[in-house]
Amino acid sequence: MLLEVQGLTKHFGGVAAVRDVGFEVSEGTIFALIGPNGAGKTTVFNLITGILRPDSGFIHFLGKPLDGLKPHQVSAAGITRTFQNLQLFNGMTVLENVMTGAYLNGKTGFVRSLLRMPGINAEDKLISKQALTLLSEVGLESVADIPAAALPFGQQRLLEIARSLASGPRLILLDEPAAGLNSAETKTLAIFLKKLKQNGLSMVLVEHDMETVMEVADRILVLNFGEGISEGTPAEIQADPEVIRAYLGEDDQIA
Ligand SMILES: Nc1ncnc2c1ncn2[C@@H]1O[C@H](COP(=O)(O)OP(=O)(O)OP(=O)(O)O)[C@@H](O)[C@H]1O
Ligand SMILES: [Mg+2]
Known part of the structure; x- marks a missing residue:
C-alpha cells in the first residue's frame, strides 16, 4: 500500500x-x-x-x-502538496517557481537559486529544462519568464501543481x-x-x-x-x- x-x-x-x-x-x-x-x-x-x-x-x-x-x-x-490558499513565490518567475520545487527534494542549489547567486551549473540547467517540460504539460511554457504574480488566478493554480510535481513525487x-x-x-x-x-x-x-x-x-x-x-x-x-x-x-x- x-x-x-x-x-x-x-x-x-x-x-x-x-x-x-x-x-x-x-x-x-x-x-x-x-x-x-x-x-x-x-x-x-x-x-x-x-x-x-x-x-x-x-x-x-x-x-x-x-x-x-x-x-x-x-x-x-x-509526498508533495498544493495549498488551498496559493503559496507561490510572487517575486519569482513562473519557471523559477517550478525550479524551487525541484530543489526542495533535498539536493543542492536551493539557497543559491533563492538568492539568485551566480554559478549556473549542469544541475541547474537540467532542472531548468525539466521545469520547462513540466510547464509545457500544464500549458504555461509561453509564460515561463513572467513573474508568477502576473498570471491569472487559474494559471497560478496550475503553476502550483507543476511546482509540486517538480521534485518527482x-x-x-x-x-x-x-x-x-x-x-x-x-x-x-x-x-x-x-x-x-x-x-x-x-x-x-x-x-x-x-x-x-x-x-x-x-x-x-x-x-x-x-x-x-x-x-x-x-x-x-x-x-x-x-x-x-x-x-x-x-x-x-x-x-
Ligand atoms: N491551526 C488551527 N488551529 C485551530 N483550529 C483549527 C486549525 N486548523 C483547523 N482548525 C479547525 O479545525 C476544523 C477543521 O478545519 P479544516 O481546515 O481541516 O477543514 P476543511 O475540511 O479543510 O474545510 P474547508 O473545506 O473549509 O477548507 C475547523 O473547525 C477549523 O476551524
Ligand atoms: Mg480546507
Whole structure:
C-alpha cells in the first residue's frame, strides 16, 4: 500500500478537527477526501505532511511510518502538496517557481537559486529544462519568464501543481485545485489529473467541485465534523443517504 492512515486524531483545544480517520491509497490511484467546510480535510493534509503532529494514529508511506518527519523530509520521502490558499513565490518567475520545487527534494542549489547567486551549473540547467517540460504539460511554457504574480488566478493554480510535481513525487496531495477556476479551466485540470494518473502518479484530492471529484476519483472518503462517515467508489458515495444528509444546507451538490 502506498499510503496507509489509521486512527488519525487531532484536537484544537476541545474540538476534534480529525477523529479516528483511516484510509488507504493504492499506487496509481486518485483518492478523494470530501466533506463540508470545516470537516477536517486540510487538517488531514497538514498531519500527513508534518505541518501538524497527530494526537494519535499513524501514517505509513511505502510501509514506513512518517512519524516525526519535518515537512521537507516528507517531501524528500516522495509526498508533495498544493495549498488551498496559493503559496507561490510572487517575486519569482513562473519557471523559477517550478525550479524551487525541484530543489526542495533535498539536493543542492536551493539557497543559491533563492538568492539568485551566480554559478549556473549542469544541475541547474537540467532542472531548468525539466521545469520547462513540466510547464509545457500544464500549458504555461509561453509564460515561463513572467513573474508568477502576473498570471491569472487559474494559471497560478496550475503553476502550483507543476511546482509540486517538480521534485518527482510518488504521491501528491491537492487541496482544492479547482477553487477559483472557471469551467474550461476545471475541465483542463480534470484531464491533466487523469493524465498524471496514467503516468503512474498517485493523488489525494480535496475538492468541493463534485463533478471533478466524481469524474477523476477511484475512491472517495467523506468527512463530516472530523469523522469519516462513508467510503466507496463515486457511484457508492452518490447513492449513500448519510452523505446526502451531511451535505444538506450546504451549497455543494452531490452531482
Ligand atoms: N491551526 C488551527 N488551529 C485551530 N483550529 C483549527 C486549525 N486548523 C483547523 N482548525 C479547525 O479545525 C476544523 C477543521 O478545519 P479544516 O481546515 O481541516 O477543514 P476543511 O475540511 O479543510 O474545510 P474547508 O473545506 O473549509 O477548507 C475547523 O473547525 C477549523 O476551524
Ligand atoms: Mg480546507
